[in-house]
Amino acid sequence: MSTLRPTLRWGLVLAALLSTHCDPPPVEATADHRQRQSLSRIEGQVVVQGRVRGNAIVLLYDAARPPPPQGTGRPLSFTVIPQERLFGPADDSSAGPFTAPYTFSLVAPGRYLVRGFIDADTCRTGVQPCHTPDFIPWYTVTGEPNAGDMGGAAVDPVTRVPRVLELAENADGTLPALTGVNVLFGEASTVPVDRPVFWVDSPPRFERTASIKLLDLKPLPIQQGAVDQRPAAMLVRFVDENTDGQPDDANGDSVPDIWPRVVVRKLAEGETLTDAQRLADENDLDRNGVLDAEGAEYPRMEGPGDGQPDLVVLAAGLDTTVLNSMRKPDGSWNMGPVFVESLRVVVQARAFDARNPQQPQLLRAVPSGRYAITLIHVTGQTWRVPNELSPSVAAADGLPEVKSQAFVLEVP
Incomplete structure (x- = not known):
């Protein structure tokens, strides 16, 4: 009778099997294309x-x-x-x-x-x-x-x-x-300035019978917890992409183009969404900046849709009265940065699918829902409301609660 311990005996058997069968097993490509x-x-x-x-x-x-x-x-x-x-x-x-x-x-x-x-x-x-x-x-x-x-x-x-x-x-x-x-x-x-942190000093409702909605944006210093932003004023500056020392007029409307840019974009909707998910853009629930494969699409003013989720934005820009602060005493334009106490934003009752930003498609009507407002500085810095400082989500993220940062533009 063998005197080998069972564990040793099985070890010798395994070694023998390995020595008599050295060919590697076949490897098949996974069905997951990502891998x-x-x-x-x-x-x-x-x-x-x-x-x-x-x-x-x-x-x-x-x-x-x-x-x-x-x-x-x-x-x-x-x-x-x-x-x-x-x-x-x-x-x-x-x-x-x-x-x-x-x-x-x-x-x-x-x-x-x-x-x-x-x-x-x-x-x-x-x-x-x-x-x-x-x-x-x-x-x-x-x-x-x-x-x-x-x-x-x-x-x-x-x-x-x-x-x-x-x-x-x-x-x-x-x-x-x-x-x-x-x-x-x-x-x-x-970077010369802090981000363009603002609060909206206007009612949120955008009545369907109105052709425009005016929003007054004012600087909001925040020094609480992880957030340290200290804008004393709002920065404006002419767009001069061709660096010729004169304001650009990209759309040919005879009004100089101005920084900051304003983006008014539709937010995610749904009863099953959490408060944090309701801060996401519509059709971008994972907040990666890429439209989801499936989502809401809205009727076009002309022609059929493309069968893909829309990126809905409203026509918006700065009120031209800000130009009054951008003149030098001699009447010429001040091409440098100008600081103002507030910005008035004009939002029009026109909605577009901006999936292709070079060729936005006019929608038949402004979709009902909530819209976020984003300012984009010439420096590349941005600020948007609503954001994670909204009281409904701030505490869970360990951020300070700032009531004004829950603002949304409401289209009934």
């Missing part, structure tokens, strides 16, 4: 020239959905390079340059933009107003740069124009990495 995608990476160096100190926030965008002020895109991904790794023991008076590596992994084929900012600890450097690093990416109210932060981007080393990065497969199907993509930060791109 069969070719993925690669984008990597390079963060390069900082300046005296601003703080964590470096590097953001990856789809080039078809650029961030403000060029568009309304949201980051696909982000990475944080800690201040200690980037600046080390350098003295505050040193302007560098300072470098540290960054990487975006698991990136699919496509065209991308890389942007970023230094989340400045301006208390440490003595710059006023005194902010502390406050980037929290999970909330709209804490996910953007403030005054004193330093902007950056992946740019062409000669022209300094932001680069569009293309990650494309080779002829053999392999997907090479994009390397050497440096993100440059400099003091010339220091």
Whole structure:
């Protein structure tokens, strides 16, 4: 009778089986197409020239959905390079340059933009107003740069124009990495102001019988908990995309184009939605900036619909009376920034499907529901109401409750 212990005997049997059958088992491709995608990476160096100190926030965008002020895109991904790794023991008076590596992994084929900012600890450097690093990416109210932060981007080393990065497969199907993509930060791109935080000093109801609705937006400093925003006034500035020193008039209506841009967009509806989900845009319940595969569609003024969920916005812009504050004493335009005590927004009773922002489709009627108001600064900073400071959701997120930030435009 064998004297081997059972566990040893089974171990010898397993070893014998393995030694007589060495061929690997067949591997079949998964039916989930997401797991069969070719993925690669984008990597390079963060390069900082300046005296601003703080964590470096590097953001990856789809080039078809650029961030403000060029568009309304949201980051696909982000990475944080800690201040200690980037600046080390350098003295505050040193302007560098300072470098540290960054990487975006698991990136699919496509065209991308890389942007970023230094989340400045301006208390440490003595710059006023005194902010502390406050980037929290999970909330709209804490996910953007403030005054004193330093902007950056992946740019062409000669022209300094932001680069569009293309990650494309080779002829053999392999997907090479994009390397050497440096993100440059400099003091010339220091953010001059805080975000355009506002409250709406107007009734919320937009009567269907009215052709327009006027909304008065006023600055709202908030210094509570994780939110540190201190706008003393509202910033306006002429649009001058061609840099000819004169205001642009893109739509040819003989009225100069002005920053900030105003976006009035329909919010998600439904009895089963939570209070937090009701802050989402209609047809974008996961809040990733990409329209959902299924959702509401509304009748067009002309022609049939496209069978896809709509991105409903109302025609809106700044009241032209703001131009009175943008004249110099000699009557010429002041092309620099101008600060005003409030902004009047004119919302028209016209709705569009802006799924294709280059060719918005006029809808037959303004859909009933709730609408959010967003301001977009020339700096790329934004503010929107309603947001996570609304009392119904703030406490659950550990954010301060600010009643005015629950405002919605109501179309009956």
